[in-house]
Amino acid sequence: MKKKIALDIIAFLRAIRQDKWMMAVFMGLSAFLGLAVAFGTPKEYKSSVMLAPETATDNSLTSNISSLASMVGMNMNFGSSNDAIYPELYPDLLQSMDFIVGLFPVKVTTKDGLVTTDYFDYLLHHNAKAWYMFPARWLASIVEKLRNDDTGPKGGDDKVNPFWLTRQQYDIAHIISRNIDCTVDKKTSVISIEVTDQDPLISATIADSVRSHLQTFITEYRTLKSRNDLAYMEKLFAEAHEQYVKARQQFAAYADANQEVILQAYKAKEEDLENDMQLKYNAYTQVYEQLQLSKAKVQENTPAFTVVQSASVPIKHSNKSKLSVMLLFIFLGAMLRMMILMLKKRREVFILE
DSSP: OOOOEEEOHHHHHHHHHHTHHHHHHHHHHHHHHHHHHHHHSOOOEEEEEEEEEOOOOOOHHHHHHHHHHHHTTOOOOTTSOOOSSOGGGHHHHHTSHHHHHTTTTOEEEOTTSSOEEEHHHHHHHSOOOOGGGHHHHHHHHHHHHHHTOOOSOSSOSSSOOTTSOOHHHHHHHHHHHHHEEEEEOTTTOOEEEEEEESSHHHHHHHHHHHHHHHHHHHHHHHTHHHHHHHHHHHHHHHHHHHHHHHHHHHHHHHHHHTTTOOOHHHHHHHHHHHHHHHHHHHHHHHHHHHHHHHHHHHHHHSOOEEEEEOOOOOSSOOSOOHHHHHHHHHHHHHHHHHHHHHHHTHHHHEEEO
16 A cells, blocks of 8 residues: 655644744845845836727627627627727737837936936936846856857947847847736727836836827728828829810910811811810819828728826836835745755654555
8 A cells, every 4th residue: 555645744843943043044034135125126117008999880780799799708899890900919019029119219208307318228228227137137248248149230229120130129129028018808998008117207108109109000000001092092183183284285275376267177176175175174073082082081091099098107116015025035935944844854744644
């Protein structure tokens, strides 16, 4: 019969009581380390924005099915829109390199007004680092030098190419991607954007910039085809207008030069020019109508976003309280000492059943 190993609780508690002084030392050191970590961690502030995007209208049957499905947390907006980018994809969009790089040149100012620069420079030179991260950063820098893995583009860093970033640009982009969090409520399609930063004013500024960039991107995507159609109609309108003006000038010049001529050949030529001018005018008016419809189509396809909650400068930081960090480290220190005790006194605290 196979025997089982069990923990003798009484023996284990007796071992802890006998080891109370060393337990106190472990807990005291853990408390000190916890306070060092709590005071050495830079404060972070969170600012959030909530958007309600415009939803496409659909037929009554599909709308009713989608409404019933949303009540149980399912998204069944099938057949409602031809969009390839729907709200559920917005979190992935915000994490894309093209979107993040677009935030590099955003102008930011710290709450105390001492620093005014772009977001890339702020994260590169003005972002505080926790003291316990310096050994890891030092080791990482040594590894990078040994690897000599410079895969970035040659030349200056003035122009940022999302396709080929420098190592420095990639690191800053990674920091921004961690600072931005986006969630979408499947029932209401409300978009929540939360930005974390070490300065409250910059946190609110970037949250509003992310909202603005997202609206601009979605607007450009939704209106791409209609804007292309509008540009094509503007080109046709310019050509039709030029042809009509040219035909009208030819007719007027011929009519003025042959006012007293009664020959049928001249009259036939004048009628041909007048008919050609009329055809050009008809084409011109038709293209003009299509141009106005194209302009209206662009406006129709432009999505509307309702700002449910705008960005605001946070008052309190979002870090865990120093007391909670200290208590967590005390707990971890006690657990560590208990594990050491279990190993040292395993013959006493573990029994075979």
